Structure formats: structure tokens, C-alpha cells
Amino acid sequence: MNSHDQNIDLPSVDEVPVDDLDRKLLETFAGRVVRKDLVKRLKVGFNVPVYVLEYLLGKFCSTTNRDEIEAGLRQVKDTITERIVRADQGELVKARLQKQRSMKIIDLCTVTFDEKDQGGKYWARLAASGLDFIHVEPDLVHKHERLFTGGIWANIELSYDETILHRGVTRPFVLQRLAPIQIASARYDEFVEGRRQFTRDEWTDVLLRTMGYEPAHPDFTPRRKWLYLLRLVPLVEKNFNLVELGPRGTGKSYVFRELSPYSILLSGGQVTIPKLFASNAPPYEPGLVTRWDLVAFDEVAGSHFKKPEDKQLYKDYMELGSFSRGSAKGTIQGEAGFVFNGNLDGEVETIARTSHLFLPFPDTIRNDMAFHDRWHAYLPGWELPKMQPGYFTAHMGFIADYIAEIFHNELRPRSYADHYDRHFHLGSHVEERDRKAIARSTSGLIKLLHPDGECTKAEIEEYLQFSIELRRRVKEQLRRMGGIEYARVNLSYIDKENRHETFVTCKELGSTQILPDSPLPPGDVFTVGHDPAEGRYSLFRIQCSVAPGGGRFAVVGMTSKGIRESARMSYDYLRANGKKIGLDRDLGQYDVSLQVMRLTPGNDADDLGMAFYIALLSATLGRTIGAQLVVLGQMSLHGVLSRVEGLGDKLRVAMDAGARRVLIPTENSRDFAALPAEVLDKLRIEFYSEPSQAAFKALVE
Template sequence: MNSQRIREVFPDMVVLKNPKRTEFFSNLSLPSYMRDWLVMKFSDSTGETDIERVSSYIKTYIPNRDDFEQLKFRLINGESVRFLARIRVAVDIRTGKTTFELPDFGGNRSGAGGIVKYSVVDEWQDTLLRENENWGIVELIWNRDYSRKKANGYVSMEDYSPFCPYTVDINVYREGREKFSTEEWIDVLISSADYNPNGYETKRQKLFVLRRLLPFVERRINLIELAPKGTGKSYIYHKISKRGWLISGGTVSRASLIYDNAKKTGGLITRFDFVAFDEIQTMKFDQPGQIQTALKDYMEFGEVKGFDSKTEADAGIIVLGNIDAGRFDTSANMVEEINPIFRESATLDRFHGFIPGWEIPRMHRGLVADGWALNTEYFAEVLHSLRDEMLYAAIVEECLDIPERPDMRDLTAIKRLCTGFVKLLFPQAKSKQDIDPDEFVEYCLEPAMEMRGAIKKQLCIVDPKEFDVPGKRNVPNIRYKY
């Protein structure tokens, strides 16, 4: 990978990554997007970082949950407190006030919430009110509400500045892509996602890693990945973007995942670009029949109707599980040990693609990003922005020669996967002519067909009467339209 060219093409958005510094931040339990932001903030032009200043900043401005009781004590004793936090903001129609809560500190139930000052909302409404969650530096004070007979205390947000210190310009990113060959750009993507492209033995391995990025860049892509332990599947969904959510334990309820009827608030699928279920073999679900029914509707149509609401969202559903070496075969039953919610054929059919994680090497020191690369926070925000770009779906439509009467779920899956690959690998494209046909086939169409084909094989195994019949067992023979 040409680190110097990355610095020349994206001079304001690169950061020097190295394994030792990555380990330092990992020990602090800080995600990659926050690490790169801090590194950029406290690095010189050579990429050298002042670790002492970083440590001081973290201690001062990035408290953990155990610190919040001390922060509350300081607040009620007249101090203002200022720190970096994840924040949710909502306008209360009944009171006319704008409220906030800090979910990482327990939210309103633990006192981590309050009222946002009008001037703060007015200045930052495009940031605070447009999206379900944000990161930023908040300044809080404690007040008393004397409008009631018995005065109550409450927390007020007096100031806010967004965590993302820049505006993402997709056109700059697209223009930058034109300076690299496709193979060079694959390395740019790999390093931006916090891996070292030089640590992989083959291009094929790199391309399997890129499949994990599809939910970051395309709406409502549903994937299953089964892999041995230690291949980094949890990391990529948990650490490189603040816009995804990894569920790694506990019991999942319909209220937390889809819609809380008591609170009248949407669940995780309404707040994030994707929701990933880790260790799916052992995960528990409250009222699994209800969740399965709701997920089938959601994964198909992007909405769930129930109780007194209709929940609409565009988060992808990602299922992650560990698998023994003896099951490294998409022609054998690989899903019999995952949670029954996802194993039933009607639900399984709604997954667009399968990632054989055993094709990706186990994480080792040589696979940790090392050298100049795009700031992970910037990279993740670019991918998020590309989710809204409709042009790429039209390009894919132009490229595909579709046979008569294809299965609609197969066709939808292949189109959606192809669109995600185009956004990742050819963001500069404005028309079909901007992508070399052979590269479209190699990097977009063939992987999409393979990913959906693996799902189809599993369907034939778990429900042979329905799927292992002529005309249904294979994906449509979609080709490039020359």
C-alpha cells in the first residue's frame, strides 16, 4: 500500500496507525473511531503522538460509567462538568422542552439525563435532532425547578460541540478514489478498517474482510457470518463505527430491539445502521416467537406493525457465530446450532448473504494496521453517508442481465449486495461506463452470487421440501449486461 499517496490525496483525513499505539488504546477500551480522533488531535505532522497529553485528555474528558456518581456529586455541589459522551436528544411535545440522556451512563433511570438549553438546540439542531444518537462534548450544570410546589433538581446541558470535527464531503472522497487502482483501493479500505493489508496472504482474504463492511454502506443488508474464534468478526462491528450496535450477551427483548410500547420509543434497529448479534449459539431472546415474527416482517419490508405503532428502520441484521473446523462447508448444515429464531427457513431466506469467516485468517500482530491510513472515524462517516446515495443502485441495475422470472428474494439480495460492493470499491462511478466490466464481475457480481448462493444451499438443507426442488435450489443465472 502506498502510504505517501494516501497522505497526498487525503492530507487532512489520514492518521499514522501502529500496533503498539492500537494496543495502548485497546487497553483503555476505547473504540477505533475515538482513538483516531484523539491521535489526530494530539499528533504532529510526522504522525508522532503525545501519549501523555492523550492520557490526560482521556482522564479529564472521557469518564467511564463508574465515574458518573462522582460527576453527579460535583454537579449538585455547584460545579459544571464537561466531558465527551454519547447522547440521545428528543423534543417533548407535552412540555415544549428538549430533553437528553446519556445511555452509556444508564440514561434517565440513573440520573444521566435532563434538559437541553434552547440556545444549544437552536445552534446544533441539524446534528442533535436529525439523528437518533450523536457523540459530542457536553457541558452540564445542575438546577432547581421552582415552578412546582416542591422544587425539583434537574440537569441542564449548557453547551455542546460535536465529536465529528469536520463535514464529510463525498465528492472529495470520490475524487480521491480516482487516484488509486482497484487493488490499491482495496488496501486503502482494509487499512481504514484498522487492518494491515500487508498481513494477508492473498487478495481473496482481503475481499472476504471487505464483505463485513457491506452493512456500513448499504441499507438493510442482512448477513450471517460463521467463523472460528479470533478472526476479528466482533471487532469490526463493535469498534470502528459509532453507528453500529453489537449485542454480545444478555437477553434480547422485542422492546429493546424493535419498539418499546411502554416508553413509545423505537428500539435498536431505529437508532443504528446495523445491529449485530454476537455468539448467536448462546444468545437468549425474550418471547422468541414474537421477535421472530417481527424480524421476518422487518427483514423483508423494513417495517414492523404491532401494538399501537408501525416501526420503520433501515438497520441491517447481522448474525455472528463461532463454528468448528469440521463444519467449514457451505454444502453441509452449518446453521443447526445457531439460535432457532434465525434457523427457521422463512427467516433464513431473508438473509441476503453468508460470509465464510474461516476464509479470513485468525488475528495476529501482523494484521493490525501499521502505517498511514484514513482516520477510522472519517472513514466510517463516509460509509454512513454513502447509504443515502441512490445512484449506485441504478448503476447496478444497468450492469445486470437478469433472466426471466427470477426468485425475487434472490434477486433483491444479489442487487443489494452488488450495490454495497460498488459503493465500497467504485464510489467514483457515476455511470455503468465508469466501472470496468471484468472488475464489476470479479469484485461485485461474483461475490454477491456466492454469498446468496451459500444461503440458498442452507435453505435446501434445512427445508428440502420447499427449496431443494428444480427451479428453487439455485440462485438466478445473473450475468453482466455487455
């Protein structure tokens, strides 16, 4: 293209004070760094990734001298003008190519294989130029197989030959040469030696500036810096599965779209199984997971699985890093990790208290515990602020393509997964999936911050603790969905030297207490019921009011069939047997109202009878209910108590809500042997053998 075709008016370079980190970077990594704000000056009118523009900037603008940057920008501008094509210039490219017979451009090249053509035929396509049916030699295609799966940004040389016919149709475009956009060299030994010139805090800031952020901004706390760095772990750790849910506008997808040519972002979360894994018919082309370092799914709420076997393929790959599709393919290995990004609306503390933090997922996988158990880390996106202008840096950072080459070629093949084992054991609640997840997160953090693997015991402990938290966040959501099956969530590590055990928690878990610390007013009772239709255990709050009237009885709030029947049965039993327990009034002379509130997901329950009975008696007598108490149990119309089913799950729900005492029928005493020690340690369980005994244990003297 000629310069007069694209009048790019670049603003003058701002004078940005050079700080010590800039100077150290330029001294240590000359030619490998660039001012990160310069990309914005070149993005006008060109829909190309950052790493393409930084590749050009790295060649001409790797300096802090303002005049040199201005001169370099002019050279970059000329290259853009000559080589990068806008989407509206496709026909102009064709015309110039026909006239000049050859042309050099920078474009996104993809290749398809037409197996119906005799002997098979490869065709190249250029996305920005719009050129299609470009002849390309098989040897060149197989040298760069990512041309099949998303394409490669590259320096491309085209030629024009109108004498070439294919099946009677003129196909004059020929791809003569393709050189992927990449840095000249990215040597591990030089990178490691350069890293040794920086402190860990300085290196953290270097990586953040490489991502385009300004770590000196006061909003970038040490913890937030680590959360931003966590987004890089899938680029350095093979088969690392990361989920990040949080508010809109926090930059969840930026890294996976712009920073590396080895990652692919699928907008809307949609992709076909053949494209992602492999086709199940000739020519059996392997999919994205075999060609990329990571596959990121943006806006996962829009994802869905058309068939159960599709979801199973995801789960198998996330667990094993391999998959099988059809007998002709056998088992295929992949190294790509999955990153799922989504928007989490509402107050996180409320969601964590009343449901689980996988809510943004589509219906097909929202409550699939086996699917979510494959996540190695859950990044709490709600802790990251929405992007503001002041968050972006104007200082030096690594050229994106350089750091991407280091990540891909040098750090991914290494593993530091056993480094924590030099100093620490993992606790008894850490199961095998947990161990793998924790080890991979720890390994990834060490690769980013200590690429040579050399770090102190104290530093390893920090990475280990952070990694355990990321995995525990996954386990906590599984516990809320699956109850007793996922009861072992107290993840910990033990110092081999002094045998001290440290338990790791998640910040959002501190706000899950629902039951108040003080005694409840008369008629106010908490209970846990089972929804048979959904197979879910739910926390309920029952509030009863009794006032002189004509014997009206009403249930409001949750009024499903099972709840209404349990409430009516308890009311009829108390009315018939009140005098036997010393009740000196006839309920038929009062209006009774029972309000039922669901505090965690669930639509029905037919086992709340004892809670209704105690609420009725408490309101009638004007007696308060004990603090942090949950009442479990169901009774018949004649007061016969039923054994509580799913006791372990119900106790877990009660404990999570902040209960300290639980009343259960004596019939359940034989279930104690199967209860987790954590439940027995935190709950005081009291038995009752008849309804009146339960009532008087619940009432405050």
C-alpha cells in the same frame, strides 16, 4: 479532570517505515487519516470506542513525522485526562462539578422519557461518569434522537445548580451543550476525487488499514480481503442482512462495535421487541432499527424468540424494511440492516455434508427456512484466520469517524443496484429474493471500492460473481433443509454481449460427495428414507454381514422402530422366497447382522425395505453393489412394492451425496413430469417392478 489524577504513561512511538500508500493518503486526505496503531496506546484504562479516540488522534496526530506524532499524543493525552472519565471517578466528577459549577467532559449520553411526570420529562444519563437525572431540554433531545436508542458519545458541557427542585427532590445537574463526536466535514466530492488517485488494489488496502488490518501480511489473500470488506457492506447499503458464522477469534464483531457511531452491537444477541422495533403502548417510541444504520447481534446461539409473532416481526422487517406494531403506530420504516454473528464449531466440510451451515442458531430459528431466506449474504467465517499480532497495521488509515460519516451521509443514500444490469442478465434459477440479495451485495461492493459508481465491466463481473456466491451459500442450506422447494440453487449470470452463462458455486460444496466412486463391498447399500416425526429426508448407509451360525438376526446402529420393522420384514421375505430367485441356502443357518448408519440428520425411517433386501441378498451371495448407487423403495411382507413418497426430495438428497444411479419402483414413473431438470440431468434413474429385479440391477456382474 486534572492531569495528576490520571497518570497515563504512553510508550514512545515506534519508528514505522512510511510506504507509498501512507504518502499518497497523507497527500490526498490530509487531516483525514491517522496511524492506526496509536489507538492502542490510548486505550489504557478507558472503555471508549475506537472512533472516539481516533477523533482526537485525527485532530492532533494526522502525520507520519515521529516528533509531531509524539507532540500530538501529548495533546491527546491531556484531552483524555481532562475530558474522559473512568468508571471509578463518578463521585469525583460530582464533587468537582459542585465546586466548579460547570465542567466539560466526553461521555456516552443517553436519554429517557418519563411520561408519568406532568407534561412529560426528559432525563439524561452519562454512562462513564455515572451521573443520572440530568436535566436536558426537549429541543436538544429531538435534534439528536439517537440519544434514545443506545446513546451518543459527545463533548458535553454540564452545569450545577442546587436550587433546582423536581418533585421536592434536588436535581442539580443540567446538560447545557452536547456536540456529538464527529469530524468537522466529510464531503462526498472531495472523497470521490481522492479515491481517483488510487488503484482498486490500493483502495482495497486503504479500507483494510482503516479497519485496523495490515493487508501486506501474506495471510491476506485477495479473497480474504474481500471477505473482510464484506463486513462493511451493511454500513453503506440500507437494510442489508448479513450472517457470518465461523471460528472464535476472527474479529467478527470488531467493526460493528468500534468503527462507526452509526452501528450498534448487541452482545449475546438479546434485545426486546419494543427496544428493537417500537413500543406497543404510549409514548410509542421507535426502536433501534429506525435510529441506527445496522443492528449487529453477537453470539446468536444465545438468541431466542419468546413468541411466534416476535419471530414473524423479524422476518417481515428483514423482507420489507418496515413493520407494524399496534393500530396507533401504523407502518414504520427502518433502514437498519441486521448482522448475525455466531461461532461455528467443527469441520465445515463435515457439517456441509451431513447437515446445514445454520446449526449455531438457536432452536427457535435453526430450521426456520423462511427466516434464513431473508439473508442477503452468508459470509463464510471459517475462511478467515484467527487474529494474530502481525495482522494489525501500524500504517495510515482513515479516521474512523470520517469514514463513518462518508458511509452514513454520502454512500448509504445512493444505490448502484442496477449497475450489473448494464452488462449481465441473471440466470433462470435466480428468484426475486435472490435478485434483490445479489443486487444489494453488488451495490455495496461498488460503493466501497468505486464510490462514484464508475467501474469496468470486468470489475462489475467480479462483484456480481462474488455476490451470487454469497447468496448461493444461503440457498444451499435452504435446499438441505427444505429439499425440492428450494431446488433451484444453480445461480448464474449471462453476459449480454456473447450470451455466455456462468454458474457460480461455493467452495465448501465441492466436498459434499459421500458415495464412493468405486463399487461397494457385498452387503453395503446407500438409501434415502423419510423421518415422519421430523419431516426430514435422510441419507442412510446399510452394511450387512452374513456368517454361518444358528439363525441369529440383529440390527445395530440406528435401531428405531421403523428401521427395525423394515429390516425384519425384508429378512423374512428373503428367507421365505429365496429359492424362487435361485438362492441355494437357508438364511436360518446363518447369523445376520445389519448395521444402519445415519449420514445426514434424521432419527427414524420406515421406508428402507428395498435397501435392506438388496443388502441381505448381496451379502448372502457375496456380490458387490454398483458404484454411486442409491436404492429407494419399500415393500410388504409379501413383496408388494409401495410408491415412493417425496421422490423429488429423496432424489435431491441422493444427488447431493454424489449418487449417479437411483433405483425406484415403476409405480413412480408418473412423477417424472414434476422433477427438476437438474435432477434428471445428473441422475440415471432405473425402474424395477419387483424386488428381485431391483436386486440384480444393483449387483455388479
